[in-house]
Amino acid sequence: DAGITQSPRYKITETGRQVTLMCHQTWSHSYMFWYRQDLGHGLRLIYYSAAADITDKGEVPDGYVVSRSKTENFPLTLESATRSQTSVYFCASSVFGSGSYNEQFFGPGTRLTVL
Amino acid sequence: TQLLEQSPQFLSIQEGENLTVYCNSSSVFSSLQWYRQEPGEGPVLLVTVVTGGEVKKLKRLTFQFGDARKDSSLHITAAQPGDTGLYLCAGNFYSGAGSYQLTFGKGTKLSVIP
Numbered sequence: 001d002a003g004i005t006q007s008p009r010y011k012i013t014e015t016g017r018q019v020t021l022m023c024h025q026t027w028s029h030s031y032m033f034w035y036r037q038d039l040g041h042g043l044r045l046i047y048y049s050a051a052a053d054i055t056d057k058g059e060v061p062d063g064y065v066v067s068r069s070k071t072e073n074f075p076l077t078l079e080s081a082t083r084s085q086t087s088v089y090f091c092a093s094s095v096f097g098s099g100s101y102n103e104q105f106f107g108p109g110t111r112l113t114v115l
Numbered sequence: 116t117q118l119l120e121q122s123p124q125f126l127s128i129q130e131g132e133n134l135t136v137y138c139n140s141s142s143v144f145s146s147l148q149w150y151r152q153e154p155g156e157g158p159v160l161l162v163t164v165v166t167g168g169e170v171k172k173l174k175r176l177t178f179q180f181g182d183a184r185k186d187s188s189l190h191i192t193a194a195q196p197g198d199t200g201l202y203l204c205a206g207n208f209y210s211g212a213g214s215y216q217l218t219f220g221k222g223t224k225l226s227v228i229p
Contacts, residue, residue: 042203042221104158104217
């Protein structure tokens with residue numbers, strides 16, 4: 001079934017470890033986004049990508065790395081996890097063009113706990 | 116930085132009551148979206164408003180975009196328990212290099228009591 005999927009759905013790791021969160025979409029949307037959602041802060045943009053091999057920073061990029069070698073995949077890597085990166089992470093995709101206004105379609109989220 | 120302030124943060128009402136959620140900013144947005152999020156799931160788009168003063172209706176939900184495209188409201192008539200959830204507004208703005216971003220309000224957590 002078409003859509004946007006994230007894996008894993010839950011992850012517990014330790015401080016200092018590298019963690020990669022996966023995101024896959026089947027719509028061939030050009031734009032993809034990574035957000036984190038925290039109580040008191042709402043959804044904040046980490047990184048986004050306009051197309052394969054084109055990425056840019058969002059509001060809170062420090063400590064994160066992204067890549068996009070294929071249109072359908074947009075992995076997010078925490079190079080050395082910290083407790084402050086404990087959060088729920090959402091991937092989203094959107095299509096731009098005539099009649100489109102950056103309407104975003106979200107994945108189910110990954111709940112990450114850093115001990 | 117584009118900021119969106121959403122109010123109220125929490126709202127608990129009885130089934131059948133009406134309610135309004137507000138989304139305000141000092142920034143102008145090219146469009147504004149409303150999302151609804153259930154626990155354990157990602158946000159789901161409800162509506163996009165584009166033109167200043169625009170009003171859109173989705174069954175018992177009425178969305179309005181301010182004339183200056185800086186604010187928006189969501190009005191629910193005769194709320195039902197199924198309306199329970201987190202409502203998020205998001206402003207779409209040009210971030211440069213041909214790209215647009217969304218900035219989200221912190222959300223309104225609505226509970227409708229049967």
